[in-house]
Amino acid sequence: MSLLHKYGLHKYGWIAWTSARSHVAYLGEVIARTLFLIVILYIFLQLWRVTYSETQAQQLGGFTLAQMLWYLCITESMAISAPRVAQEVDQDVRTGALAVQLIRPMSYPLYRLWSSLGERCVRFSLNFAVSAVLAFLFVGAIPISLTGLFLFLIVLPIAFILDFLMMFLIGLGAFWLEDTTGLVLIYSRLLWLLGGLLIPLELFPESWQPILRNLPFATIIYAPARLFVHPTWNDAIAILLRQGVTLLILAIGVQWVYRIAVQRIHANGG
Amino acid sequence: MEVKPMVIKAMSRLLNYLGLATAYIRLNWHAHLEYRGAFLSQLIAMLLNNLMWVAFWVLFFTRFPVLRGWTVQDVVTLWAIAAAGFGLAHAIYGNALQLATLITQGQLDVWMLYPRVLLPHLLLGRMNATSWGDLLFGYGVYLGFVHPDLVHFVWFVGLTTAIAALFVGFSVLTGSLSFYLGNASALSEQWRFAMLSFSTYPGTLFEGGIKLLLYTLIPAGFVAYLPIEALRSLSWIHAVWTIVGSIAVLGVGIGVFYHGLRRYESGNLMEMRG
Structure with missing residues (x-):
């Protein structure tokens, strides 16, 4: 604790806590999203139920039907719990609010990171709770071990941080671009398609799979969901290694771009 | 003897409305072009979004070539x-997507002052920029x-027009x-989200009670099944049912709007329209 105070890290914990608490207040929004989850999970259930039945397969890409639906329940919960980081950073840049943030005794990227983590933890937990109930009703439970849960809970926050770093980089684009909405959309759609949101990587053409596994998109969506339904230490170590490398590259990228971007700030007035 | 003047009157009204619609489309189009960059980026974003879904389906059908008789095509x-x-x-009737907000905020007042039939006039008031992306995507990807x-x-053009009427009706209803x-x-x-989601997955996936739902409360069956079957085999019966469904949804939407309008209370909102 004293180490946290020494380096001033305790304040970021408070930022995350405050953000989480403020989002617990918006339970109505989560309830409104329940219909979304019911519809989308039901459609996925039908799609895969028909696919399994037509191919007469017990497993596709190593997934049973129940595992497939639980996999999709994790990926959907992750996708719809994503905070609007890029849009918020974009707004801070355009409105000049970033200049105000800079005079505060804290790092702006770290402030945004912890605030987004607080929000995302709440939103993911609530969405996952709803979708888990639905998956249970649709296909029943799948075997989950304590080790599997432990591995999932290690990989998940790193995936959230990686997603944050990508979105933060896009948000910083507001220093140079007229509009970052297009970039946000392109990123989110690449994440959906190449990250395994709609279909696990095992079902992509075999020649694509090694490439997709090493892209940052897979470490954000596919990796945690895959570990949840198929937890093995070997996979977990490989995923953590990929996440570590991606984290390092993105963190250096964010620091570099942020340093250049901050030099472009011109504050006037008093 | 009396039918002829009635037909002429109806035709004259229709032509008059088409003139009004053309003027609104031109006006809304120019308004969007004032913010050319934003308009184009929204349009391209929607194109990319839809193309992503097509990429997903191409991938899916690469692995599983036939799904209950449906192919990637x-x-x-x-x-x-x-x-x-x-x-x-919604490129033409963009206000249909804003109707709930317009009613809640009492913004119908201004539309009631015009010497025009309320609903068809009100719907023309706004153009939805991303809908142009959808429209371009639809025709582009089909061709x-x-x-x-x-x-x-020609069948595709006819069926998309019927489905457009259905979507207008559904947006008005919701x-x-x-x-x-x-x-x-x-x-x-x-509700609209549920409709769009069911409308973009093969209609053959659903059966039983859900199928009933897809031809009533969430009329996605008229988008995701009937017109596709109509186009696959140039089947008149499927085409006619698509058109009947569209007219029914449009009729229900109009009926519910005018029934609800009796309950409408003015917002005393001051508004200027340029």
């Missing part, structure tokens, strides 16, 4: 027809991916909930 046709129908509906002959293309429930924007959006 059928699913691409489904996306083309749903996107073109939705795009056509570029499915390569139809002239007959299929938006009109605000007359009864107060601020129904969130509910209206969720």
Whole structure:
């Protein structure tokens, strides 16, 4: 604790806590999203139920039907719990609010990171709770071990941080671009398609799979969901290694771009 | 003897309305072009979004070539027809998507002052920029991916027009909930979302009670099944049912709007329209 105070890290914990608490207040929004989850999970259930039945397969890409639906329940919960980081950073840049943030005794990227983590933890937990109930009703439970849960809970926050770093980089684009909405959309759609949101990587053409596994998109969506339904230490170590490398590259990228971007700030007035 | 003047009167009214619609489309188009960059980026974003879904289906069908008799060509046709129908509906009648908010905020007042029939005039008031992306995508992907002959293309144009009418009716229906429930924007959006989701997956996936739902409360069956079957085999019966469904949804939407309008209370809102 004293180490946290020494380096001033305790304040970021408070930022995350405050953000989480403020989002617990918006339970109505989560309830409104329940219909979304019911519809989308039901459609996925039908799609895969028909696919399994037509191919007469017990497993596709190593997934049973129940595992497939639980996999999709994790990926959907992750996708719809994503905070609007890029849009918020974009707004801070355009409105000049970033200049105000800079005079505060804290790092702006770290402030945004912890605030987004607080929000995302709440939103993911609530969405996952709803979708888990639905998956249970649709296909029943799948075997989950304590080790599997432990591995999932290690990989998940790193995936959230990686997603944050990508979105933060896009948000910083507001220093140079007229509009970052297009970039946000392109990123989110690449994440959906190449990250395994709609279909696990095992079902992509075999020649694509090694490439997709090493892209940052897979470490954000596919990796945690895959570990949840198929937890093995070997996979977990490989995923953590990929996440570590991606984290390092993105963190250096964010620091570099942020340093250049901050030099472009011109504050006037008093 | 009396029928002829009535027909002439109806034709004259229709032509008058078409003139008004053309003027609104031109006006809204120019308004969007004032913010050319934002308009183009929204349009391209929607194109990319839809293309991502087509990429997903191409990948899916690469692995599983047939799904209950449907091939990738059928699913691409489904996306083309749903996107073109939705795009056509809201590129012209963009205010249909805003109806819940307009009612809640008492913004119908200003539209009631015009010497025009309220609903068809009000719907023209706004153009939805992303709908142009949908419209372009729908026709582009149908021509570029499915390569139809002239007959299929003519059927496609007819069916997308019917589906556009259905989407207008559905948006009016969901938006009109605000007359009864107060601020129904969130509910209206969720209902519309359910409709769009079911409209973009093969209709053959669903059966039993859900199928009944897809021809009543969430009329996605008229988008995701009937028109595709109509186009696959140039089946008149499926085409006629698509048109009947569209007219029914449009009729229900109009009926609910005017029924709800009796409950409408002015917002005493001061508003200027440029």
